[in-house]
Amino acid sequence: MGKMLGNLGNKLLNLLWGTQTRKVWTSIVVILLVLSLAIRFIYPVPPPHVALSGEPILSTSPRWFTNSLLMTVIVDIVLLALALATRFSLKEVPSGLQNAMEAIVETLYGLAESVAGKNAAKFFPWAATLFLLIIVSNWSGLIPGVGSIGYYHPAEIHGEQRVPADQELKDESTGEPHSRVLTNQLAMADGKLILVDLAAVQAAPAAAEEEGHGKFVPLLRAPSADLNMTFALALATMVMVQVWGVRFLGGGYFRKFFNFSGPNTFMKSINAFVGILELISEISRILSFGFRLFGNIFAGEIVLATMAFLVAFLVPVPFYMLEVFVGFVQALVFMMLALVFFQMASISHGTHDEHHA
Amino acid sequence: MDVDAMKQLGAALAMGLGAIGPGIGIGLIGSKAMEAMGRNPEAAGTIQTNMILSIAFAESIGIFALVIALLLKFV
Numbered sequence: 001m002g003k004m005l006g007n008l009g010n011k012l013l014n015l016l017w018g019t020q021t022r023k024v025w026t027s028i029v030v031i032l033l034v035l036s037l038a039i040r041f042i043y044p045v046p047p048p049h050v051a052l053s054g055e056p057i058l059s060t061s062p063r064w065f066t067n068s069l070l071m072t073v074i075v076d077i078v079l080l081a082l083a084l085a086t087r088f089s090l091k092e093v094p095s096g097l098q099n100a101m102e103a104i105v106e107t108l109y110g111l112a113e114s115v116a117g118k119n120a121a122k123f124f125p126w127a128a129t130l131f132l133l134i135i136v137s138n139w140s141g142l143i144p145g146v147g148s149i150g151y152y153h154p155a156e157i158h159g160e161q162r163v164p165a166d167q168e169l170k171d172e173s174t175g176e177p178h179s180r181v182l183t184n185q186l187a188m189a190d191g192k193l194i195l196v197d198l199a200a201v202q203a204a205p206a207a208a209e210e211e212g213h214g215k216f217v218p219l220l221r222a223p224s225a226d227l228n229m230t231f232a233l234a235l236a237t238m239v240m241v242q243v244w245g246v247r248f249l250g251g252g253y254f255r256k257f258f259n260f261s262g263p264n265t266f267m268k269s270i271n272a273f274v275g276i277l278e279l280i281s282e283i284s285r286i287l288s289f290g291f292r293l294f295g296n297i298f299a300g301e302i303v304l305a306t307m308a309f310l311v312a313f314l315v316p317v318p319f320y321m322l323e324v325f326v327g328f329v330q331a332l333v334f335m336m337l338a339l340v341f342f343q344m345a346s347i348s349h350g351t352h353d354e355h356h357a
Numbered sequence: 358m359d360v361d362a363m364k365q366l367g368a369a370l371a372m373g374l375g376a377i378g379p380g381i382g383i384g385l386i387g388s389k390a391m392e393a394m395g396r397n398p399e400a401a402g403t404i405q406t407n408m409i410l411s412i413a414f415a416e417s418i419g420i421f422a423l424v425i426a427l428l429l430k431f432v
Contacts, residue, residue, distance in 0.1 A: 333414075
């Protein structure tokens, strides 16, 4: 065991310090790591920007024109462009783009078939659209610059941003340049993340507007890190579940929710109660659909921002890989769940056995 | 105690307690999936897909706790 460990250590040493080029690269990496750690003590960095919802891009623009809406439009354009480019260059013998698209669609169809069986062709368009849209929006948040490039709105004074007055005295006593204190506190004020000295904020707007500083608003934001988008998808999917239920079973589909049949009064009341439970579960599915996607992607963004804030070099890389994986899995889960719900809606309680056979 | 401190405490408790259940659940799912893969290596692909799906479901409970914690902290 000890020999093995020693062997491993030698190998590692050789990998990092073996040749002249390796020595150079290792030193560069170590120096950058130390620098990225040390720079926080020399120049304090504002903590990451955290906002629970999308924010209007321009301070003058309407409230609905948010950064996540802009990114949604970009994602849509990318998807449409890919689809149209494939559509208008279809060939007998596929190559390049068409090959990739065919592979994706075939894999998705295989998945749909494994869940929905002979109904796969009917459910496939909706499920595949969901998957492609969600995976591209999840990964769009990982593009460097999304969420970090933006500009400062003129500072606003929020009622809750208040800190005891002795804070100001402390800042005076450190003897830092006054303008730097102001910019730092304003930069930290975004997204209500940090409480800011009210006196400083009140003094700030004039200075802030001169320098173009204030509340930081990123230009782009991953669509699925906005609750509006994920809830819209969840609602639309659950409406489609009802639509498929009615299409397959007719009006009898609603017997699932309003069921008063039974041999005696006891069974009738039990069935009525089960119907109420079904209704509640339908609503809770909307909630869990929406929150699952939003929570995963938004939490991932916060993790990445925090890691980049703590150590800006090399440390965020494994988390990036994790987020790529999470983005894929969440898109897959959304699609599979939609398929399962479609399939469940398409079979009535009486035909369970016939369907499985 | 002051309201802000209670909010912070609530957020931390929501996340900490909410992570217990999914942690146990994901551990159980993983252990059973490994067992199944060991017994039947040919079915490893299917088991893996289903394992990832089940893990995502168990994890989503933790994510709900996270959403509550975030709401407490930032709203």
